[in-house]
Amino acid sequence: MTAPRAATAYWIGFGAVLALLIAAPLVLPEFWRRFVTEILIWGLLAMSSDILIGYTGMISFGHSAFFGLGMYGAAAALLTVRPPNLWLALLYGLIGAGVIAAFVAYFATRLRDIYFAITTLVFSQIFYVIIFTWTEVTGGENGLTFRQPPFSVPAVLSVPFTPVTLHWFVLAVVALSYLILRRVTQSPFGMVLQSIRENEPRTRAIGYHVERYKIVAVMLSGLFAGLAGVLYALQNKFAAPDFVFFLVSGEVVIFNVMGGMGTLVGPVAGAAFFLLLREVFSRFFTEYYLIPVGVIFTLMVVFMPQGLLGFLRRRLNQ
Amino acid sequence: MAEQLLIQLLIGLSSGMILALVASGLTLIFGIMDVVNFAHGELFMLGAYVGTTVLVATGSFWLALLVASVTIALLGAGLHITTLRPLLGRDPLTTILATFGLSLVLQNYALWQYGPVARKIQEPITSQFQFFHIQFPWYRIVIALLSAAIIGALWLFLKYGKYGIWIRATTQDRIMASAMGIPVPLVHTAVFAIGSAMAAASGVLFGPLVGVNHAMGLDWILKAFIVVVVGGMGNLAGSILASLLVSLLEAFASLWVSPAQAVIVSFVVLILTLLFRPTGLFVPTPK
Amino acid sequence: MLTVEAIHTYYGKSHILHGVSLEVSPGEVVGLLGRNGVGKSTTLKTIMGLIHPTEGRIVFEGQPITRTVPHRLARLGIGYVPEDRRIFRLLTVLENLRTGLDRNGVTEERKKVLLDKVYQYFPVLAERRYQAGGTLSGGEQQMLAIARAMMLEPKIILLDEPTEGLMPKMVTQIREIITLLHQEGVAILLVEQNVPLTLAVSSRIYIMEKGVVRHHATAAALRSDDSVIHQYLGV
Numbered sequence: 144m145t146a147p148r149a150a151t152a153y154w155i156g157f158g159a160v161l162a163l164l165i166a167a168p169l170v171l172p173e174f175w176r177r178f179v180t181e182i183l184i185w186g187l188l189a190m191s192s193d194i195l196i197g198y199t200g201m202i203s204f205g206h207s208a209f210f211g212l213g214m215y216g217a218a219a220a221l222l223t224v225r226p227p228n229l230w231l232a233l234l235y236g237l238i239g240a241g242v243i244a245a246f247v248a249y250f251a252t253r254l255r256d257i258y259f260a261i262t263t264l265v266f267s268q269i270f271y272v273i274i275f276t277w278t279e280v281t282g283g284e285n286g287l288t289f290r291q292p293p294f295s296v297p298a299v300l301s302v303p304f305t306p307v308t309l310h311w312f313v314l315a316v317v318a319l320s321y322l323i324l325r326r327v328t329q330s331p332f333g334m335v336l337q338s339i340r341e342n343e344p345r346t347r348a349i350g351y352h353v354e355r356y357k358i359v360a361v362m363l364s365g366l367f368a369g370l371a372g373v374l375y376a377l378q379n380k381f382a383a384p385d386f387v388f389f390l391v392s393g394e395v396v397i398f399n400v401m402g403g404m405g406t407l408v409g410p411v412a413g414a415a416f417f418l419l420l421r422e423v424f425s426r427f428f429t430e431y432y433l434i435p436v437g438v439i440f441t442l443m444v445v446f447m448p449q450g451l452l453g454f455l456r457r458r459l460n461q
Numbered sequence: 462m463a464e465q466l467l468i469q470l471l472i473g474l475s476s477g478m479i480l481a482l483v484a485s486g487l488t489l490i491f492g493i494m495d496v497v498n499f500a501h502g503e504l505f506m507l508g509a510y511v512g513t514t515v516l517v518a519t520g521s522f523w524l525a526l527l528v529a530s531v532t533i534a535l536l537g538a539g540l541h542i543t544t545l546r547p548l549l550g551r552d553p554l555t556t557i558l559a560t561f562g563l564s565l566v567l568q569n570y571a572l573w574q575y576g577p578v579a580r581k582i583q584e585p586i587t588s589q590f591q592f593f594h595i596q597f598p599w600y601r602i603v604i605a606l607l608s609a610a611i612i613g614a615l616w617l618f619l620k621y622g623k624y625g626i627w628i629r630a631t632t633q634d635r636i637m638a639s640a641m642g643i644p645v646p647l648v649h650t651a652v653f654a655i656g657s658a659m660a661a662a663s664g665v666l667f668g669p670l671v672g673v674n675h676a677m678g679l680d681w682i683l684k685a686f687i688v689v690v691v692g693g694m695g696n697l698a699g700s701i702l703a704s705l706l707v708s709l710l711e712a713f714a715s716l717w718v719s720p721a722q723a724v725i726v727s728f729v730v731l732i733l734t735l736l737f738r739p740t741g742l743f744v745p746t747p748k
Numbered sequence: 749m750l751t752v753e754a755i756h757t758y759y760g761k762s763h764i765l766h767g768v769s770l771e772v773s774p775g776e777v778v779g780l781l782g783r784n785g786v787g788k789s790t791t792l793k794t795i796m797g798l799i800h801p802t803e804g805r806i807v808f809e810g811q812p813i814t815r816t817v818p819h820r821l822a823r824l825g826i827g828y829v830p831e832d833r834r835i836f837r838l839l840t841v842l843e844n845l846r847t848g849l850d851r852n853g854v855t856e857e858r859k860k861v862l863l864d865k866v867y868q869y870f871p872v873l874a875e876r877r878y879q880a881g882g883t884l885s886g887g888e889q890q891m892l893a894i895a896r897a898m899m900l901e902p903k904i905i906l907l908d909e910p911t912e913g914l915m916p917k918m919v920t921q922i923r924e925i926i927t928l929l930h931q932e933g934v935a936i937l938l939v940e941q942n943v944p945l946t947l948a949v950s951s952r953i954y955i956m957e958k959g960v961v962r963h964h965a966t967a968a969a970l971r972s973d974d975s976v977i978h979q980y981l982g983v
Contacts, residue, residue, distance in 0.1 A: 253739065256554065272721065272724060431569050436565075441544060444558045448551075623850045626839065636818070636834075
């Protein structure tokens with residue numbers, strides 16, 4: 144397939160998926176509608192993580208911190224400012240995630256590989272402990288609940304969300320994020336990130352300031368993860384410390400691996416796959432669904448490290 | 462106040478020794494096989510569970526300790542052969558992912574098998590002793606000594622003895638060790654089994670001090686990782702010293718803040734170490 | 749005893765060996781000459797199982813060993829002394845020797861006999877037996893690498909450029925060791941850049957160029973007419 148035709152095919156595919164997702168809330172029952180919205184949110188989180196893991200080659204177990212701070216940031220806005228404002232929630236959430244991202248970015252430049260992974264894990268736990276114990280501010284174990292803000296264009300209109308319109312809002316944000324991230328990964332900047340993943344010493348030797356690229360990658364990753372956190376807060380109207388626990392980061396890594404790292408779309412598919420598996424297995428195994436899912440994940444790490452997407456890609460090429 | 466400090470000192474030392482036992486297994490596995498064993502906390506937890514089962518069945522704490530160590534060593538060997546051996550030679554980060562997957566499975570398996578309610582192990586020695594004006598449980602001293610003994614035995618095993626040489630040779634040059642007839646995959650499995658046994662033993666020893674439940678591994682794995690990084694990865698002596706340091710600091714900190722918040726101490730130590738001595742506090746920084 | 753048939757080996761995407769064939773009979777000293785980069789070391793590494801060939805066969809004492817793991821080959825009787833010696837730097841000299849000595853089925857008396865023999869051949873190792881391998885000089889490390897392989901009581905030793913970087917006095921010592929080993933009936937496949945040494949100790953010589961064996965002759969023939977050697981090695 145020549146390049147222009149491949150591009151057209153891609154956009155047709157993208158458009159088709161988008162159309163399906165727009166139509167989804169109109170035809171699906173309530174439960175599955177929520178399910179699709181959740182997939183989108185976790186998909187965004189997985190995409191943000193892919194920037195680090197898949198493109199730059201830095202495994203991070205700290206995305207739950209970015210996600211959680213986005214969530215709590217939004218909560219802060221919605222609880223302290225009256226009337227609750229959608230855009231303020233977004234802003235607070237992004238600032239919260241951004242601050243943490245800057246902090247992590249500093250360490251990212253000084254640590255390699257395993258040390259970085261462990262440190263990010265520790266960070267998400269630090270925030271977990273702080274959030275869990277600082278009950279006066281964060282609600283501790285019980286978290287915070289708040290009202291959903293209306294969709295507002297300042298001074299023009301203010302319309303409360305319905306489940307359907309909220310889904311469309313989430314879809315719009317996620318789709319836009321995807322396009323932005325896609326643009327970034329295909330840009331020269333994205334190429335440098337991948338070259339860092341392939342061979343960091345060589346990239347440095349060529350003359351690139353690896354540190355600066357890593358910092359930007361972490362900031363980018365953190366901000367979009369925070370955005371996912373805000374969306375989650377908006378949809379569910381609560382913020383809880385459970386989401387800051389490092390196991391959530393682990394789940395994100397699972398999405399990345401299962402779906403295919405370094406593909407942006409892969410992790411979203413991975414998130415969908417994981418959530419679907421969880422649904423299905425929960426029917427049979429109730430809360431022990433992680434046993435079969437964990438087994439599948441481990442088997443995939445060993446035998447299918449390129450993830451579902453990589454696997455499909457190979458099959459299609461044959 | 463002095464009495465409280467003294468008690469905290471003893472608590473810090475005894476917890477530190479148990480942490481050292483867990484961390485030694487972890488750093489051993491990393492130093493020799495370049496594997497970051499995320500499932501180490503779960504081996505600790507399963508060891509505690511096997512220990513409780515044996516204890517309930519036979520009434521003997523020491524038998525429980527032995528059986529738990531052996532069982533989990535076998536489990537560790539099995540896990541290594543099935544999941545980690547195929548990953549030999551691949552990017553080391555895949556082992557983090559694989560062991561993470563294993564930890565999820567093991568944790569939830571324990572939840573499924575044993576339920577969410579914590580179990581209590583009765584400590585074998587319940588008496589306390591007088592030390593100046595304070596009462597302190599003998600048991601804590603015993604576990605500290607036992608941990609030290611186990612670690613000492615490990616060190617002797619590595620330094621002398623035929624298999625110790627095999628292990629050290631494999632660590633230094635895996636390929637040449639193989640060319641000398643040393644069965645490298647077997648050595649790796651054996652080391653993983655030893656590390657697992659150490660984790661299990663810690664679980665049984667520590668069990669009476671907290672409840673045994675499926676999530677107990679999580680706290681420990683985090684602390685163990687911190688300690689291993691602070692002590693210098695692959696550095697046995699370093700991880701022991703770091704364990705004692707962190708545990709002592711935490712013990713003293715809990716005089717002022719709640720135990721849940723005292724864990725921040727270990728985080729702070731880690732961050733400071735990474736900022737100023739990233740290869741480990743007790744390792745000279747390479748120029 | 750050792751037959752290599754048309755092996756092809758790749759390093760990643762680089763095709764290094766393009767069908768190398770050679771053989772070594774029991775007790776023979778066979779030389780493998782060639783310029784840098786033609787694939788001599790790669791041939792030894794392929795035989796020793798450190799790299800797997802994509803095509804071809806290797807047979808040792810009638811058994812196919814083409815993709816067998818190194819530790820099994822060592823136990824079958826193939827010793828390997830790599831180009832960069834690769835002794836265990838943090839182990840003592842004695843511990844280095846023990847990695848080969850501590851095998852199954854070897855009695856304590858036999859171990860003592862072997863150790864004494866090696867200390868006789870290499871007195872300097874006896875002196876430094878409790879010193880860490882990394883503290884030895886280059887020549888001493890080469891001695892240790894050879895001694896270590898001898899601990900396996902091998903039927904054949906794959907020797908990769910043992911005289912590289914050594915002083916002339918040590919080169920002579922290496923030559924004596926090779927002769928001694930030959931007298932004991934140990935076969936040797938010797939990869940070398942040192943042509944005079946190879947001509948002196950070998951009975952047959954293969955010459956490689958660009959990943960294949962280009963010429964094969966008895967050492968005697970090459971000693972009388974070494975024009976072929978000049979042709980391929982430019983020496």
